[in-house]
Amino acid sequence: MNYLTVFIVFFLNFILQTTLFHFFEIFGVIPNTTLVLVIIISFLYEEYYGVVYGVLFGLVQDIFFGQIIGVAAFVYFTAGLIIYEMKRYIYKDTLFTPAIITFLGVTYYHLAYWVFMSFFNTDFGFFYMIKTIYLIEIFYDMAVAIFIYKLLISRFHSYSYYR
Amino acid sequence: MVVTVITIILVIVMSMSYLYDYETTGPEKKIGNIITMFQEPFVKASNGLSRGISGIFTFRRILIENEALKEEVAGLKKEIINTKLNRNDFELMKQLEDALNYISPENSGSHITADAIAKDGSNWFNTFTINAGNNQGIAENAVVINGDGLVGKIYEIGDNWSKIVSIVDDSNSVSFKILRDTKYIGIVSGNGSGGLNGYLLDPDADVLVGDEIITSGLGMFPEGISIGTVKEVVKDENKLLKTVSVEPYVYFKNIDKVLVINY
Numbered sequence: 001m002n003y004l005t006v007f008i009v010f011f012l013n014f015i016l017q018t019t020l021f022h023f024f025e026i027f028g029v030i031p032n033t034t035l036v037l038v039i040i041i042s043f044l045y046e047e048y049y050g051v052v053y054g055v056l057f058g059l060v061q062d063i064f065f066g067q068i069i070g071v072a073a074f075v076y077f078t079a080g081l082i083i084y085e086m087k088r089y090i091y092k093d094t095l096f097t098p099a100i101i102t103f104l105g106v107t108y109y110h111l112a113y114w115v116f117m118s119f120f121n122t123d124f125g126f127f128y129m130i131k132t133i134y135l136i137e138i139f140y141d142m143a144v145a146i147f148i149y150k151l152l153i154s155r156f157h158s159y160s161y162y163r
Numbered sequence: 164m165v166v167t168v169i170t171i172i173l174v175i176v177m178s179m180s181y182l183y184d185y186e187t188t189g190p191e192k193k194i195g196n197i198i199t200m201f202q203e204p205f206v207k208a209s210n211g212l213s214r215g216i217s218g219i220f221t222f223r224r225i226l227i228e229n230e231a232l233k234e235e236v237a238g239l240k241k242e243i244i245n246t247k248l249n250r251n252d253f254e255l256m257k258q259l260e261d262a263l264n265y266i267s268p269e270n271s272g273s274h275i276t277a278d279a280i281a282k283d284g285s286n287w288f289n290t291f292t293i294n295a296g297n298n299q300g301i302a303e304n305a306v307v308i309n310g311d312g313l314v315g316k317i318y319e320i321g322d323n324w325s326k327i328v329s330i331v332d333d334s335n336s337v338s339f340k341i342l343r344d345t346k347y348i349g350i351v352s353g354n355g356s357g358g359l360n361g362y363l364l365d366p367d368a369d370v371l372v373g374d375e376i377i378t379s380g381l382g383m384f385p386e387g388i389s390i391g392t393v394k395e396v397v398k399d400e401n402k403l404l405k406t407v408s409v410e411p412y413v414y415f416k417n418i419d420k421v422l423v424i425n426y
Contacts, residue, residue: 015198018282018283020206028286032286055169064281067328073173074174123354124287125355137286
């Protein structure tokens with residue numbers, strides 16, 4: 001993996017997330033795969049891929065859909081950094097790990113996003129958000145995270161084995 | 164060090180975009196143009212595919228629907244004849260209007276149809292982009308509707324794309340009147356939980372649960388676009404206001420084709 005490969009992964013993901021993934025809605029909620037990628041990639045790789053592209057594609061997401069530019073970029077950025085700093089304390093070789101870090105990351109994302117949105121005068125109901133977005137998205141995201149983690153870690157092992 | 168710099172930059176960007184609403188900057192347009200180029204063929208292909216597949220599975224339902232539609236067409240044809248008769252009267256009135264130099268409030272805005280190409284992936288807002296922008300002649304603050312009713316308004320415009328914010332997410336208000344009795348007017352705005360809340364200007368207004376409301380033509384939305392039905396009416400004795408909560412007709416999660424009205 002280098003910066004170009006990760007860029008292509010994030011770019012493809014953004015295109016798919018905004019178009020095709022809407023066919024897989026559950027109660028109107030789709031998995032936020034950008035966030036999942038930021039979390040998993042910051043956790044697995046030594047380089048700052050997740051953080052860098054979190055900021056970049058957060059900005060893209062804000063340009064397309066946000067009313068205030070920079071909120072998603074900031075939240076992805078901090079989420080990526082927190083996971084990056086946390087990873088040396090967490091054991092990597094079990095499938096509980098992606099589930100737990102995704103749980104933490106998604107929870108942080110929604111809380112931080114809500115705080116920013118309230119700060120910028122958009123009165124978004126907190127309990128409405130928890131009920132209609134967070135509670136559904138978290139399970140969906142965790143499932144996607146486990147899948148991506150499995151995919152990446154198999155590459156990871158073969159890669160380090162052949163070196 | 165780098166972290167601090169990026170944080171400061173992002174905070175500046177956020178406050179700038181908060182202060183200078185509705186302005187699309189150059190780099191934003193560039194990024195938008197490139198990404199929509201990739202999104203559009205994708206969404207067209209997948210939409211076509213899903214329609215083809217669902218067509219196979221739902222052909223029995225479509226047959227039944229076809230029968231119902233045929234009956235409806237017969238009814239509508241009768242109605243057209245009646246309308247034509249009415250139109251003759253109306254044209255006479257129009258001629259009178261011209262003779263009297265009366266300026267009609269009805270603004271003949273231009274209509275542009277467009278497809279939704281990308282929807283918000285973070286689930287928070289019902290924001291989406293369409294495949295029409297400056298080059299297609301879309302103006303700022305144009306009104307967006309679909310077959311069900313009022314969707315929202317144009318928030319930002321790129322060259323071949325524009326961003327739409329739905330009425331339930333927008334903090335701006337929509338002025339409405341009640342279709343059953345158009346003398347009662349009021350204001351609704353998004354309540355932050357997927358619906359609309361508002362109040363009537365006249366506290367004694369006669370409004371019932373189930374009343375249909377339409378835009379009143381005051382403010383930025385043109386007259387006569389349906390918004391939704393009244394779900395709840397509460398008379399607030401302290402504020403001397405009659406508040407209503409409204410359920411919009413449009414299902415914002417699934418928007419395909421829209422009509423943009425430059426108003």
